[in-house]
Amino acid sequence: MSNTLPLLIELGTEELPVKALPGLADALFDGIKAGLEKRGVAVDATDARPLFTPRRLAVLLPGVSAEQPEQASEVFGPYVNIALDADGQPTKALSGFAAKADVEWTALARTTDAKGERFVHRAVKPGARTAALLPEVIAEAIAAMPIPKPMRWGDHDYAFARPVQWLVVLLGSEVVEMPLMGIKSDRMSRGHRFEHDKPVWIGAPGDYVEALAAARVLVDPQQRRARIIEQVQAAARGVGGDARITDDNLEQVVCLTEWPGAVACSFEPAFLAVPQEALIETMEINQKFFPVLRDGTLTEHFIGIANIESRDPAQVRAGYERVIRPRFADAKFFFDEDLKQGLVSMGEGLATVTYQAKLGTVADKVARVAALAETIAPMVGVEAAQARRAALLAKNDLQSRMVGEFPELQGIAGRHYALAAGEPAEIALAIDESYQPRFAGDDIALSPLGKVLAIAERLDTLAGGFAAGLKPTGNKDPFALRRNALGLARTIIESGFDLDLKSLLHSANGLVGEPGPAKKDKRDLFDAMDMRLPEIYDFILDRLRGYYADKGVSTTQFNAVAELKPASLYDFDRRIDAIGTFAALPQAATLAAANKRIANILRKAQAEDFHIPDHINRGLIEHPAEAALAEAVEAAIGDTDAALHQHDYVQVLSRLALLREHVDAFFDGVMVNAEDQAVRANRLALLQRLSQRFGAVADIAQLSA
Incomplete structure (x- = not known):
């Protein structure tokens, strides 16, 4: 420039x-x-x-x-037949237009559009400074x-x-x-x-x-960010540890300072008896300090960031240590008092806490989740009694003083109290993991028992939410049903659990029942619950659209599998992988188009109530291309039966892709709607056999633009 x-x-x-x-x-x-x-x-x-x-x-x-730059303008005036009289002189319309443009009418240009020739004023003036x-x-x-x-x-x-x-x-x-x-x-x-x-x-x-x-101002936030990271890491190394620097805490400190300076501080080691998550929460959320860890365990050190370069760091350090001590003392008091009460006793109060007006108390929810966990556990190799025990304890910490002060410690506090009460380590860990994933991008539960609890918890939340009429609308989602649906789907898929989701939703619906004061007979109740099942299932699939889009799965590939609505989300995931592999094959576009054509042909025949037999009558085959396709289809079905049974969908589609030449030849040389109705029915049966085998994996026609 x-x-x-x-x-x-x-x-x-x-x-x-x-x-x-x-x-x-x-x-x-x-x-x-x-x-x-x-x-x-x-x-x-x-x-x-x-x-x-x-x-x-x-x-x-x-x-x-x-x-x-220079500013060009173009203003259209009257059409010539209106602008000029019979003698070629300007009418009032043209004179007025010229006067408004501050030029003689003879200086106006002419242009033509769909309605005819008209006058136009074009001007160029210097650009403004x-x-x-x-x-x-x-x-x-x-x-x-x-x-x-x-x-x-x-x-x-x-x-x-x-x-x-x-x-x-x-x-x-x-x-x-x-x-x-x-x-x-x-x-x-x-x-x-x-x-x-x-x-x-x-x-x-x-x-x-x-x-x-x-003038002691770093106006570039990137410079402040780099300075904070460098100083905090150096200060942590100085006390023999590693600083915990989260994006959120760092961003807030960057926005709080103009000339940041790190100060290494410490607190009494006795406070380390408190769950470190509570201490870290206090340091980061309340004070914007950076905890210092050693091998993943919190030490008695932390780093504060002053907005000045102090000539007396000891005074700043004393201030930071003084401000954090009361918060830590409160946390220790809450923790000690909770230990005296015990995790089991905490649960007694859940019967007095309303979970949701139509869905009863938190104790009611716990009972439902426990029943679901007990049902799911044997399906994934987890002991049912252990799953039930973990579920019955998982919400007890909601009555603890610690969670009352630090709501973010739900589950985390329960893990500590379970260990203190002598519960098995697997149960303690599962109490914590039942909340995972806690936020977007968080890991799912790692332990099998934790996964069972996480699935059971979210099944009940979704079933209860829909039963109580809490389906999200717009940006409103008070029960976080969207997040729970995605968490449920992720846990099932990423765990490789081949669970029948529709059956589990039916069980969850049955446990919730039909909330509310209205009394209905048993048949109406079951009808209402059954009507919710497809709605919840579709809601979960909608959450998976974004999940797979983030993995690079196209909308057409997702829709090809979603059209089948597989009961197992793990099976859904395997089909997604297979359709992605198939879509990359050179035969994919042609076969997708052929499947779309076949679907239209079969749909038209069905609309006419035309009977399509289940099997091919070889005696009615007339054309060589028809015979070749029939033989190839039956061979492909035989070759893919075992792979389909083993859910090896990649193998199934790879084998079916070899049919492309036979399919092309069939449509090039054979008229499906033959005059002989028996021949037509036989050809429709052939196409139906082909369509059904492709459709056993996904709706391939969806891939055709």
């Missing part, structure tokens, strides 16, 4: 909301860039990205055009920002995420003068609130990052 200038826009504010900060910065950056481009101002955004700190949002673009456009661009970008709760300050009408304190707008080395929310733009930024609390002169946009760094 020629004739370009660097652009800097900095909006200084009071401390912005931490979680909204990255989104606000992105919105301002995108809005400024889009606003310029919409006006024809070329933008060089190479390596440019949003800049921000808790007190500022900034846009730094290395090059924008100094002005718009970018500096003149920026106030409007900036105002538009700010107005479009996603501010969750705009604040008002003073007696003004305007509002923003936080009160605006200063505004820098530089195009090249010149200030673009403009007012914004009571502030006039200039070139004076601000340094660190505590370390350099004074104005910072910005000579040109290219000086911005270094000028603020000299």
